[in-house]
Amino acid sequence: MICQNCSKNQSNYHFTKIINGNKTEYHLCEACAREKGDIVQGPGNSFSIHNLLSGMLNIEFGANVSKVRAAETRCGTCGLSFNQFKKQGRFGCADCYEAFGTQLDPVIRRVQQNNTLHAGKSPYPRTTENDAKPSLASQLAALEEELQAEIRNERYERAAVLRDRINNLRQQLAGDGQGFSGSSSANVTSKQWPHFHAEEGE
Amino acid sequence: MKRFTEDALSDWMRQPGPEHDVVISSRVRLARNLRTFPFPSLATKAHAQEVMQLVSTAADTSSLKEEQNFTSVPMSQLSILEKKLLVEKHLISPHLAEGNSEAAALINASESISIMVNEEDHLRIQCIAPGFQLNETWQAANRIDNQLQEQLDYAFNERLGYLTSCPTNVGTGIRVSVMVHLPGIVLTNQLQNILKSFAQWGVVMRGMYGEGSEALGNIYQMSNQITLGQSEEALVDLLTRATQQLILVEREARNGILNDRRLPLLDKIFRSFGTLLYAQMIDKVEAAQRLSDVRLGVDLGLLEQVPHVILDELLVVTQPGYLQQMEGRLMDDFEINLRRAQLIRERLWKHLR
Numbered sequence: 001m002i003c004q005n006c007s008k009n010q011s012n013y014h015f016t017k018i019i020n021g022n023k024t025e026y027h028l029c030e031a032c033a034r035e036k037g038d039i040v041q042g043p044g045n046s047f048s049i050h051n052l053l054s055g056m057l058n059i060e061f062g063a064n065v066s067k068v069r070a071a072e073t074r075c076g077t078c079g080l081s082f083n084q085f086k087k088q089g090r091f092g093c094a095d096c097y098e099a100f101g102t103q104l105d106p107v108i109r110r111v112q113q114n115n116t117l118h119a120g121k122s123p124y125p126r127t128t129e130n131d132a133k134p135s136l137a138s139q140l141a142a143l144e145e146e147l148q149a150e151i152r153n154e155r156y157e158r159a160a161v162l163r164d165r166i167n168n169l170r171q172q173l174a175g176d177g178q179g180f181s182g183s184s185s186a187n188v189t190s191k192q193w194p195h196f197h198a199e200e201g202e
Numbered sequence: 203m204k205r206f207t208e209d210a211l212s213d214w215m216r217q218p219g220p221e222h223d224v225v226i227s228s229r230v231r232l233a234r235n236l237r238t239f240p241f242p243s244l245a246t247k248a249h250a251q252e253v254m255q256l257v258s259t260a261a262d263t264s265s266l267k268e269e270q271n272f273t274s275v276p277m278s279q280l281s282i283l284e285k286k287l288l289v290e291k292h293l294i295s296p297h298l299a300e301g302n303s304e305a306a307a308l309i310n311a312s313e314s315i316s317i318m319v320n321e322e323d324h325l326r327i328q329c330i331a332p333g334f335q336l337n338e339t340w341q342a343a344n345r346i347d348n349q350l351q352e353q354l355d356y357a358f359n360e361r362l363g364y365l366t367s368c369p370t371n372v373g374t375g376i377r378v379s380v381m382v383h384l385p386g387i388v389l390t391n392q393l394q395n396i397l398k399s400f401a402q403w404g405v406v407m408r409g410m411y412g413e414g415s416e417a418l419g420n421i422y423q424m425s426n427q428i429t430l431g432q433s434e435e436a437l438v439d440l441l442t443r444a445t446q447q448l449i450l451v452e453r454e455a456r457n458g459i460l461n462d463r464r465l466p467l468l469d470k471i472f473r474s475f476g477t478l479l480y481a482q483m484i485d486k487v488e489a490a491q492r493l494s495d496v497r498l499g500v501d502l503g504l505l506e507q508v509p510h511v512i513l514d515e516l517l518v519v520t521q522p523g524y525l526q527q528m529e530g531r532l533m534d535d536f537e538i539n540l541r542r543a544q545l546i547r548e549r550l551w552k553h554l555r
Binding site: 080088090092093094104107113115116117120146155158 | 362427
């Protein structure tokens with residue numbers, strides 16, 4: 001097959017791009033593929049999803065949103081700007097999600113088929129005052145179920161860990177009623193994050 | 203560490219799984235990050251090293267250690283070829299192999315679990331099983347995640363779930379996938395329609411090595427597109443139902459061809475078998491196609507002398523990384539094609555004599 005771009009060379013690179021079920025095929029020679037920057041060295045890699053994603057983000061924001069406002073939004077923790085995020089399609093740290101705030105909503109909606117709320121598992125019970133008690137109780141029930149399963153499977157070391165967590169939760173439930181305070185004593189608390197900033201790109 | 207790069211076949215692949223005529227393997231991966239560190243793309247060397255330390259300590263001190271004897275495989279200690287081979291065995295991702303050197307994979311003895319550290323996210327917990335076992339695979343990944351989360355401070359927020367480097371993974375951070383062999387669907391030209399209808403359900407298909415890779419030898423990887431707004435169980439269920447559909451359609455297509463075009467199909471299968479038994483040089487694309495034909499023949503009961511497990515082994519054996527790693531040096535295409543044909547011949551003849 002002849003390269004679609006220069007119509008001269010044999011095409012050695014065949015790309016298939018599928019976005020939401022729309023399939024586009026490209027057949028390029030090595031020179032043209034390189035020129036387009038679509039070759040990522042390595043096994044079986046071609047179009048990077050981040051290139052595609054950042055392309056989509058730019059189309060979306062380039063026209064509609066005030067560039068000045070967007071450019072000024074910066075994550076206070078890692079220093080990544082919203083524009084840098086758009087360019088690379090990746091966040092710099094967990095706090096970027098808070099920092100970019102509502103500007104992120106359309107991005108999330110777009111890549112997550114209009115979903116905006118998490119519906120899966122959680123590493124800890126809900127912490128709002130209203131549902132602290134029920135979720136503590138349900139957490140307790142889930143842990144107890146897990147404990148029984150571990151005992152049945154004779155995994156006693158893990159069962160012992162679960163038993164301690166259950167005891168902790170029971171104490172909290174019986175205690176001040178303020179709910180789970182966040183990290184348990186088992187958590188490894190890492191050192192204070194040293195101050196650092198993202199390299200300013202072009 | 204050496205064992206991961208010596209054998210083409212991972213232990214978990216030695217037993218054929220359920221529905222292995224269509225489903226080669228099932229995989230679940232969870233993306234997780236630590237709250238107090240920049241994501242890997244922005245992390246300094248010191249950050250990245252500290253993350254590696256925290257994760258391996260967590261794997262070491264939790265009850266995980268009792269059950270899984272993880273070996274830490276630092277990327278900095280692997281050659282390019284060794285990394286390539288681990289990618290071909292699906293033990294690490296291309297991203298981890300190409301990325302910065304302050305990265306590692308914690309791999310268990312049977313190679314069914316790999317925890318990648320400092321990939322695109324701080325942690326990528328991956329569990330893999332032969333055949334169609336999505337629920338079991340999810341249970342395994344979830345268990346490891348629960349054990350690690352007792353030790354690590356995960357980045358999580360109530361509204362958006364687990365926070366990830368890329369917004370396409372936020373929420374559950376889960377990617378549920380199956381690797382499927384679809385010669386019947388391809389031969390009957392049904393692939394495009396299936397791709398389209400699955401896309402509407404949020405199920406996407408791509409080549410064997412995931413993101414952006416080409417589909418060789420009629421092998422595809424099918425996975426969920428979104429990670430937010432649905433529970434892990436709902437996404438596992440979605441992929442389970444999609445896979446069940448795919449199995450039905452694929453088997454129906456195979457039976458249809460066997461009824462309507464029996465002789466041309468036999469001709470195609472036995473020609474490919476003959477080629478693999480006698481070829482002196484074979485490139486990757488042709489090898490993949492011929493192996494697909496032979497796999498189809500085995501699954502239809504036409505080539506009973508070839509054990510199924512050989513075919514899974516040959517999927518890795520025919521890859522350039524494995525071939526060069528066995529030789530211990532980089533080779534050009536000419537040499538690789540010679541060596542590939544030779545290894546295929548050896549493997550197949552062993553079972554004919």
